[in-house]
Amino acid sequence: MVTLPAADIRRAVRLGVEEDLAQGDLTTSALFPAPVPAKARIVAQQELIVAGMAAAVQTFALVDPSLRLSVSRKDGEQAADGETLLIIEGDGRSILQGERVALNFLQYLSGIATFTQQFCRAVYGYPVTILDTRKTLPGWRSLQKWAVALGGGTNHRRSLGDGILIKDNHLALLGRSKDAVRAACDRAGARAPSTLPTIVEVESLSGVRQALQGQADIILLDNMTPAMVRRAVALIKGRALVEVSGGITLKNVRAMAAAGADRISIGALTHSAPAAALSLELTAVSSRRRRRS
Numbered sequence: 001m002v003t004l005p006a007a008d009i010r011r012a013v014r015l016g017v018e019e020d021l022a023q024g025d026l027t028t029s030a031l032f033p034a035p036v037p038a039k040a041r042i043v044a045q046q047e048l049i050v051a052g053m054a055a056a057v058q059t060f061a062l063v064d065p066s067l068r069l070s071v072s073r074k075d076g077e078q079a080a081d082g083e084t085l086l087i088i089e090g091d092g093r094s095i096l097q098g099e100r101v102a103l104n105f106l107q108y109l110s111g112i113a114t115f116t117q118q119f120c121r122a123v124y125g126y127p128v129t130i131l132d133t134r135k136t137l138p139g140w141r142s143l144q145k146w147a148v149a150l151g152g153g154t155n156h157r158r159s160l161g162d163g164i165l166i167k168d169n170h171l172a173l174l175g176r177s178k179d180a181v182r183a184a185c186d187r188a189g190a191r192a193p194s195t196l197p198t199i200v201e202v203e204s205l206s207g208v209r210q211a212l213q214g215q216a217d218i219i220l221l222d223n224m225t226p227a228m229v230r231r232a233v234a235l236i237k238g239r240a241l242v243e244v245s246g247g248i249t250l251k252n253v254r255a256m257a258a259a260g261a262d263r264i265s266i267g268a269l270t271h272s273a274p275a276a277a278l279s280l281e282l283t284a285v286s287s288r289r290r291r292r293s
Helices: 006-020 026-031 053-063 092-122 141-150 168-173 180-191 205-213 226-236 253-258 287-292
Strands: 037-044 068-071 084-091 129-131 164-166 198-202 218-222 241-245 263-265 278-284
Touching: 006 053, 006 092, 006 141, 026 092, 037 092, 053 068, 053 084, 053 092, 084 092, 092 129, 092 141, 092 253, 092 278, 164 180, 168 180, 180 198, 180 205, 198 205, 205 218, 205 226, 218 226, 226 241, 226 253, 253 263
Parallel strands: 129 263, 164 198, 198 218, 218 241, 241 263
Antiparallel strands: 037 084, 037 278, 068 084
């Protein structure tokens, strides 16, 4: 399974708890001056891929190390609608204080993983890779890209140092001459590390021809229709990988795969994934009930 550096989880959890409890929990403190024995369940309200469980567990542990946690579904596992993912037992005040941060991790990251899985399922049967982008929240990139991988997607560049990707604004700085694409490819090929692929973004068949002349490794077709993609693929004839991006949805992604794309990069995986439907159900535990158990 894809792993996320433990340090990244700790950093995100600490920041989340510090944000939410910077001035304490006034409501809980006012209502419950003494400990309240309680039990809570985090329940899936839809079918989903679990992501963020480790962060949720660490959140509760940071808020109150005495809480007892029982994980039913780990990160990367499929959960059914109505299934219990995590049980928390201990002081109800601590559960309330960790609830929102823990759910934020689970809902947001499980949403990304589940959304990614839907795209992967939509192109089933075609030899195409579903990729994310750098359209991520500052500080959350590693978590978001990890969730994409859990959903079956592949990570594109993690940073600007991971590869050469010549975009429209790079071409604008070069002056947008009629051979700007080829000139950019030539310049990148001469100065960039040879171990890194050169990707160039184009918006027309003319741009495709220039990218081929510049010996680009991957030609990124931006905001093209499936019909245009098919024409571009016929022009490229296997001399470069074909990546499609821009305006990709669950409704058109299969058509893009059928048009011959090798790679489909989707910004929506990380900037527009619907949050997964989850809830935390909390109940007080009576002293009589505790004695029986």
